[in-house]
Amino acid sequence: xxxxxxxxxxxxxxxxxxxxxxxxxxxxxxxxxxxxxxxxxxxxxxxxxxxxxxxxxxxxxxxxxxxxxxxxxxxxxxxxxxxxxxxxxxxxxxxxxxxxxxxxxxxxxxxxxxxxxxxxxxxxxxxxxxxxxxxxxxxxxxxxxxxxxxxxxxxxxxxxxxxxxxxxxxxxxxxxxxxxxxxxxxxxxxxxxxxxxxxxxxxxxxxxxxxxxxxxxxxxxxxxxxxxxxxxxxxxxxxxxxxxxxxxxxxxxxxxxxxxxxxxxxxxxxxxxxxxxxxxxxxxxxxxxxxxxxxxxxxxxxxxxxxxxxxxxxxxxxxxxxxxxxxxxxxxxxxxxxxxxxxxxxxxxxxxxxxxxxxxxxxxxxxxxxxxxxxxxxxxxxxxxxxxxxxxxxxxxxxxxxxxxxxxxxxxxxxxxx
Amino acid sequence: xxxxxxxxxxxxxxxxxxxxxxxxxxxxxxxxxxxxxxxxxxxxxxxxxxxxxxxxxxxxxxxxxxxxxxxxxxxxxxxxxxxxxxxxxxxxxxxxxxxxxxxxxxxxxxxxxxxxxxxxxxxxxxxxxxxxxxxxxxxxxxxxxxxxxxxxxxxxxxxxxxxxxxxxxxxxxxxxxxxxxxxxxxxxxxxxxxxxxxxxxxxxxxxxxxxxxxxxxxxxxxxxxxxxxxxxxxxxxxxxxxxxxxxxxxxxxxxxxxxxxxxxxxxxxxxxxxxxxxxxxxxxxxxxxxxxxxxxxxxxxxxxxxxxxxxxxxxxxxxxxxxxxxxxxxxxxxxxxxxxxxxxxxxxxxxxxxxxxxxxxxxxxxxxxxxxxxx
Numbered sequence: 001x002x003x004x005x006x007x008x009x010x011x012x013x014x015x016x017x018x019x020x021x022x023x024x025x026x027x028x029x030x031x032x033x034x035x036x037x038x039x040x041x042x043x044x045x046x047x048x049x050x051x052x053x054x055x056x057x058x059x060x061x062x063x064x065x066x067x068x069x070x071x072x073x074x075x076x077x078x079x080x081x082x083x084x085x086x087x088x089x090x091x092x093x094x095x096x097x098x099x100x101x102x103x104x105x106x107x108x109x110x111x112x113x114x115x116x117x118x119x120x121x122x123x124x125x126x127x128x129x130x131x132x133x134x135x136x137x138x139x140x141x142x143x144x145x146x147x148x149x150x151x152x153x154x155x156x157x158x159x160x161x162x163x164x165x166x167x168x169x170x171x172x173x174x175x176x177x178x179x180x181x182x183x184x185x186x187x188x189x190x191x192x193x194x195x196x197x198x199x200x201x202x203x204x205x206x207x208x209x210x211x212x213x214x215x216x217x218x219x220x221x222x223x224x225x226x227x228x229x230x231x232x233x234x235x236x237x238x239x240x241x242x243x244x245x246x247x248x249x250x251x252x253x254x255x256x257x258x259x260x261x262x263x264x265x266x267x268x269x270x271x272x273x274x275x276x277x278x279x280x281x282x283x284x285x286x287x288x289x290x291x292x293x294x295x296x297x298x299x300x301x302x303x304x305x306x307x308x309x310x311x312x313x314x315x316x317x318x319x320x321x322x323x324x325x326x327x328x329x330x331x332x333x334x335x336x337x338x339x340x341x342x343x344x345x346x347x348x349x350x351x352x353x354x355x356x357x358x359x360x361x362x363x364x365x366x367x368x369x370x371x372x373x374x375x376x377x378x379x380x381x382x383x384x385x386x387x388x389x390x391x392x393x394x395x396x397x398x399x400x401x402x403x404x405x406x407x408x409x410x411x412x413x414x415x416x417x418x
Numbered sequence: 419x420x421x422x423x424x425x426x427x428x429x430x431x432x433x434x435x436x437x438x439x440x441x442x443x444x445x446x447x448x449x450x451x452x453x454x455x456x457x458x459x460x461x462x463x464x465x466x467x468x469x470x471x472x473x474x475x476x477x478x479x480x481x482x483x484x485x486x487x488x489x490x491x492x493x494x495x496x497x498x499x500x501x502x503x504x505x506x507x508x509x510x511x512x513x514x515x516x517x518x519x520x521x522x523x524x525x526x527x528x529x530x531x532x533x534x535x536x537x538x539x540x541x542x543x544x545x546x547x548x549x550x551x552x553x554x555x556x557x558x559x560x561x562x563x564x565x566x567x568x569x570x571x572x573x574x575x576x577x578x579x580x581x582x583x584x585x586x587x588x589x590x591x592x593x594x595x596x597x598x599x600x601x602x603x604x605x606x607x608x609x610x611x612x613x614x615x616x617x618x619x620x621x622x623x624x625x626x627x628x629x630x631x632x633x634x635x636x637x638x639x640x641x642x643x644x645x646x647x648x649x650x651x652x653x654x655x656x657x658x659x660x661x662x663x664x665x666x667x668x669x670x671x672x673x674x675x676x677x678x679x680x681x682x683x684x685x686x687x688x689x690x691x692x693x694x695x696x697x698x699x700x701x702x703x704x705x706x707x708x709x710x711x712x713x714x715x716x717x718x719x720x721x722x723x724x725x726x727x728x729x730x731x732x733x734x735x736x737x738x739x740x741x742x743x744x745x746x747x748x749x750x751x752x753x754x755x756x757x758x759x760x761x762x763x764x765x766x767x768x769x770x771x772x773x774x775x776x777x778x779x780x781x782x783x784x785x786x787x788x789x790x791x792x793x
Contacts, residue, residue, distance in 0.1 A: 024709065028712070098752075122582075128588055132733060198554070200525050202528070204530075343449065
């Protein structure tokens, strides 16, 4: 085994002289983290853009005006941008061009129907090319119409009186005064319950049994480790592909007649790829802190994760090389395996989005466990909780390395003189 | 004729590669399947949501609130012990009824375990909020003197919603880009990028390196027929992939492809023409294969992400929507939206086709200008 350091040094020198591909693969996770950050907002910023809702008020009554005004008040104003239009045709044209998430149509006689005690209906046309924003617009509109309905029910007597006034041409002052007093009394009686509302609703996320979340995972701190794990596998592959190149260029044959054993040669590749992987991961972690202010958690835990994860990646890539004999096969099998594993393991989208049976398959991928470990470190989970994952990673990595060492050796010896 | 022979030869070379069928069919299908499953419920307001309720108050008012929560869309399960807080739970605190009738503020809590659907959480939040509004309205209408008074008077209360919201989808087609309906067009665009950029660029580079381009040039083939043949072969490969994936989308995943298949075909054709030109341009200016691979992975993913293939373009800030239209992917996704989700015809995508022709002209010009026969 004494030749391994010499071979590792030689491989390091070679990669140092031509680092473009490795740097390129390191650059991709950073670029993606940057883009995801812009698109979905870093840190605690709002994640969704303001919703554009077109409104066409064909009624132009006090009640229809209340409906649209209520939707652009307070907190709602930050979420929704109302664009009043004159005609339905204009609204439909804009919606069809994808210029808004929805078009709210208030029909003629909306106000009168309500005052007459009839049910009134408003129509929300949703943009069919959008998934999320029209649903939010629907919820907001539905809640506002519910509030309007509730107010109408609460003030039904007063509304009836107003209806009577509208039908009369001459309004007696005394009736208006009575109505004012009634409304005032009504407000006083309800103020106990609604100014402010006695029932409030709070939303919370729990991380584990009864424990409220303290550290939140930002977009950057999810994307960078997820992408990094995927491209670390590609980097590791760059190192391993040298096995086939050295075989084809007969360097391996020359090495084989020296005192170096084939086992040493294979283990040197495993060690080199693990070491280069570690170096790249540390660079990415550093750049993640510098560029995106990512909080990675306890340094010691992070160091151990990087160490164990790269042992696992090196073992896994070595294992795949057990089945590969030519560069062509390497191109086909390796990228397929890496991409599928990354897709299932959460490097391309959070595993939580998958149905439960795919989530079970995700647990068979190294991306999943690497991401879990990074997430635990970021959430400041105790070292004891992290330890089983780290232990599993190292164990699997070493086991895979031993298996692959045997098979790669067998394959290489077979084809050495071809 | 020479142009066609060159194109045929390129297609043969591409098809011979074992990896080609992975990129053409296997990967796209895996992606379509998994992404389709992951986003299958998004954008539909009728998906069932499970809501647990921990009723610590056990009063008539808390029961009334729970009754309000039970609808077709919500599966409500009531728990009584603290340790049963799980998944997505509404906690009605002790003293809820007493506080409400005394006019003192009380807080309901909606808790969710990390990792559960955020969309379902938002839906549940707004559902609970609406139930609370209804309860408040009923209390105000009854104006009870005591909780018992409310219990007695409530059955006689005639409360009905007088303002109703009806929703419909705009456009001609009643479909939204969720599940496979979104994953088929977006994955098709992503994999056209991968297939054409990778194969288009790398094969050209290889041919130049091995001197095959030079050999073709020494034959009666003209410079233009070589470029034309290469460009045509890539377009055919791209269109082959589009056709296969859309057909599988239709017959395997049951997605609707819009009322105008010629429009869908035409817009895809010009997209493939653009990317083919692009692949030849980068295959000419980048000299090393490994750098070309890394560059193409980056470029394909960047264009896919910024163009709206990875996530719905609606969720990005306005500035990013403008940025998406700087890329051919932004225009093709916009065209697919108009054709598939809005259900419009060819006239709606004329602007997209014009822009894609512009992109094609630009990259074809660059490809011709920088095309090199020799290494």
